[in-house]
Amino acid sequence: MSGEKRTNTGAAAQAENPSPSANTAQTENSGPSGNTAQNARPGRQPHGPHGPHGGMMPGEKAKDFKGTFRKLLSYMGRYKIALIAVMIFAAGSTVFNIIGPKVLAKATTELFERSEERRVGKECRSRWS
Secondary structure (H helix, E strand, O other), rough: OOOOOOOOOOOHHHHHHHHHHHHHHHHOOOOOOOOOOOOOOOOOOOEEEEEEEOOOOOOOOOOOOHHHHHHHHHHHHHHHHHHHHHHHHHHHHHHHHHHHHHHHHHHHHHHHEEEEEEHHHHHHHHHOO
């Protein structure tokens, strides 16, 4: 055994010494995003720089806005009362979201001042008593 020279054959040898043709195939199949054929998803093209759907297209301009809006209102006519209620509650919610923190701040300040008056009053009474 000491005089014999062993050679690697099999998967370990291929991993250590990849063939030059495998390297050229890998560089030839690189796409614009740097994906190689080995990393690409099977059966699909690699994604471009803007993702799978590309850039967003601007929407079409309405041809008859007034007519479409009237038709929409006629379809929603059955829900007129519910829509008015939703609008009123949405406006009320916005108003309360603006006013609420101010009222809470005033209430917190009042509670803190009263508790400080009680604490200071007890301290003063205990010192002078």
